[in-house]
Amino acid sequence: MGMILGKITVETPKYEIIQSTPDYEIRKYPSAVIAQVTYDPTEFKNNKDGGFMVLANYIGALGNPQNSKPEKIDMTAPVITKSPQEKIAMTAPVVTKSSGDDEKSVVTMQFILPAKYNKAEEAPKPLDDRVVIVEEGERKYGVVKFSGNASDGVVKEKVENLKGCLERDGYKIVGEFELARYNPPWTLPPFKTNEVMIPVE
Structure with missing residues (x-):
């Protein structure tokens, strides 16, 4: 029942939050x-x-x-999908x-x-x-979290918005985006946790 409602019961990667803004987080992963x-x-x-x-x-x-x-x-969790570009x-x-x-x-x-x-x-x-x-190795990402189904259209919009915010704030983007999905397909969409991650310098 918990998984249907989005409960994450498996190991997730540890990270350090370098900066938190209303639009995104900058995280450092080991x-x-x-x-x-x-x-x-x-x-x-x-x-x-x-x-x-x-x-x-x-x-x-x-x-x-x-x-x-x-x-x-x-x-x-999450399962990472690297962008098809x-x-x-x-x-x-x-x-x-x-x-x-x-x-x-x-x-x-x-x-x-x-x-x-x-x-x-x-x-x-x-x-x-x-x-x-x-x-x-150790890496740094700009990350935005969202719920619902990570359809191609939704992901594209999140990526464009995040890129715009990072560039506005002076971050240098150093690679293609990654999509992180934390829940199995049967989790109800409003309870799903997804993240768009863009590597930054």
């Missing part, structure tokens, strides 16, 4: 170990969050953990196939692993090649 999958959302018909299942299988959220130990890893790096040769779209838009979905994992090599090795374990 380094973390992350499991991530990068995919083309069009590969998963009717489910742009297809990467979620790949990561959930790795930690064992839905059955046997798909990792080398196998070790069940506790679910944490991120493009695949250019390589050579260039192979042209007519597919209708010029650039492939890819999405990276991340699970932040529990804080007990300090280094990437401490986390169990994924059995699925699509899952990559990475370490992210």
Whole structure:
């Protein structure tokens, strides 16, 4: 019942609030170990969050953990989706196939692993090649929190507003936005916790 009403019962990342304004917070996050999958959302018909299942299988959220130990890893919140503007790096040769779209838009979905994992090599090795374990160093974000469903339109509006506020206040934006979602899909929309996070210097 609690999860339907938005209760967050899992580990969430610790952070320090550097500045709080009526429009946003500036937060500093410590380094973390992350499991991530990068995919083309069009590969998963009717489910742009297809990467979620790949990561959930790795930690064992839905059955046997798909990792080398196998070790069940506790679910944490939020689930991070890195913006689809991120493009695949250019390589050579260039192979042209007519597919209708010029650039492939890819999405990276991340699970932040529990804080007990300090280094990437401490986390169990994924059995699925699509899952990559990475370490992210200390980082700073401008963050705005909102409830409801994080539809593309709502997220776009939040990102534009946050960018405007950060630039107005003299912050230098150093990367693409990230979407952080704290609740499962069955949480009632008014009780959902979402955040748009933009990395700043």
